[in-house]
Amino acid sequence: MERPHWAERIRRERQAHGWSQPAAVANLRAIYARETGKEATGPESLLRQWKAWEAGTNKPTHWAPYIAQVFGTVASEMFPPDRAADSLLISEAGMDTAELVARLQRSSISDDTVYAVRVKVEQLCTAYRLTGPSELRAEGHAWLRRIDAMLHQSVTFAQHRELLSLGGRLALLVGCVENDAGDQVAAETTRAYALRLGADVDDRDVMGWSYEMTAWFALTSGDLHRAIAASREGIKVAGERGVSVQLAAQAAKAWSRLGNRHEVEVALERGRTVLDSLEPPANPDDHFAIDPSKWVFYEMDAQRNVGNNDRARLYAEEVLRAGISPSGEERSPMRNAEARLTLAVIAARDGAVDDAVELGTAALTAPRVSVPSLTMVGRELTRELASAGLAEDPRTREYDHALTSLASA
Numbered sequence: 001m002e003r004p005h006w007a008e009r010i011r012r013e014r015q016a017h018g019w020s021q022p023a024a025v026a027n028l029r030a031i032y033a034r035e036t037g038k039e040a041t042g043p044e045s046l047l048r049q050w051k052a053w054e055a056g057t058n059k060p061t062h063w064a065p066y067i068a069q070v071f072g073t074v075a076s077e078m079f080p081p082d083r084a085a086d087s088l089l090i091s092e093a094g095m096d097t098a099e100l101v102a103r104l105q106r107s108s109i110s111d112d113t114v115y116a117v118r119v120k121v122e123q124l125c126t127a128y129r130l131t132g133p134s135e136l137r138a139e140g141h142a143w144l145r146r147i148d149a150m151l152h153q154s155v156t157f158a159q160h161r162e163l164l165s166l167g168g169r170l171a172l173l174v175g176c177v178e179n180d181a182g183d184q185v186a187a188e189t190t191r192a193y194a195l196r197l198g199a200d201v202d203d204r205d206v207m208g209w210s211y212e213m214t215a216w217f218a219l220t221s222g223d224l225h226r227a228i229a230a231s232r233e234g235i236k237v238a239g240e241r242g243v244s245v246q247l248a249a250q251a252a253k254a255w256s257r258l259g260n261r262h263e264v265e266v267a268l269e270r271g272r273t274v275l276d277s278l279e280p281p282a283n284p285d286d287h288f289a290i291d292p293s294k295w296v297f298y299e300m301d302a303q304r305n306v307g308n309n310d311r312a313r314l315y316a317e318e319v320l321r322a323g324i325s326p327s328g329e330e331r332s333p334m335r336n337a338e339a340r341l342t343l344a345v346i347a348a349r350d351g352a353v354d355d356a357v358e359l360g361t362a363a364l365t366a367p368r369v370s371v372p373s374l375t376m377v378g379r380e381l382t383r384e385l386a387s388a389g390l391a392e393d394p395r396t397r398e399y400d401h402a403l404t405s406l407a408s409a
Contacts, residue, residue, distance in 0.1 A: 007056030013071040016310040032066050074276045077292035128287035133177040140174040161201045168197035168206035180370040208238025215250040220372035227254040242290035245271045249298035256305035293322045309346045316342040337366035341377045348384035357395045375407045
């Protein structure tokens with residue numbers, strides 16, 4: 001009988017941390033006591049339960065949040081609820097695009113029309129993971145123009161505020177795809193515009209994501225201290241919101257590249273604590289929703305850069321498991337590409353050059369990429385191959401050529 005995935009995950013997490021089962025139980029008892037103020041079940045009894053969990057014969061319903069915390073994640077990520085392989089885009093509030101555009105051209109705007117625009121914006125944000133940057137940028141610009149036109153029509157105060165928030169969210173999306181395409185100047189201009197719209201209506205989500213984009217831009221350009229500063233400022237502005245999880249992750253990525261393991265763990269714990277306090281998103285595929293399954297993606301990057309190969313490999317495999325549907329479709333091609341590069345970097349560290357180059361090249365040919373992010377991680381593989389004395393190896397040079405072509409496309 002095949003064990004459930006959560007059981008295999010518990011076993012692999014424990015092994016990746018280098019713990020025996022009794023050591024894992026001791027850590028679990030310590031977490032439980034700290035979080036509840038109560039003494040946990042005796043170590044012998046809890047050890048028997050742990051063995052049953054790893055065997056998959058008994059799911060740890062009560063213990064799930066504490067087990068997740070032991071491994072630095074949250075229960076909703078480690079023990080996710082069942083969901084369809086692919087979420088469907090929500091309907092356009094009963095209107096097709098032609099009808100919605102016709103409504104936008106009227107002299108006054110109804111609440112139903114504003115709601116339909118909100119749904120359209122969410123559809124565009126959901127399309128981010130699969131749609132090419134040029135196509136999504138063009139459609140995003142078209143809807144920004146429509147929202148701007150609405151703001152000059154007869155709208156209520158509440159409608160005006162919501163339209164500004166929607167405009168800010170859409171501007172964030174456009175800025176992301178501009179950066180994905182390598183147009184950093186346009187991306188920064190659009191990001192600043194989004195921040196201004198968010199500040200006009202005190203939309204802390206929009207403002208927080210604009211700081212997250214600053215951190216992301218700084219990280220991929222190598223300005224690590226600026227990425228950390230933007231993350232801190234963004235968390236201060238956003239507070240206990242989903243964006244703060246990703247802001248903490250950006251800080252962790254920057255600290256990992258600076259080699260500061262302590263600050264990596266501090267940043268990850270800050271993000272994990274916020275994530276643990278949030279309800280699961282209604283639409284986890286929305287680019288600006290924090291899906292708990294993305295947590296292992298953050299961990300993967302940080303652990304790879306501080307040299308924790310076993311944990312980085314585990315998280316890369318988890319990213320690919322979640323990012324590929326049972327039929328083999330790439331559900332999250334950008335995350336999957338970085339997961340393959342992580343496995344490539346680890347293969348290079350292990351001396352498996354052919355595997356490293358094969359995985360790295362496959363990552364660069366993903367159907368949807370973010371050029372700055374993929375280039376940043378791709379260069380890590382180049383450095384690993386060079387440090388192994390393979391800088392002039394034909395396999396390395398072929399990979400470098402593919403990476404250079406991607407960066408300059």
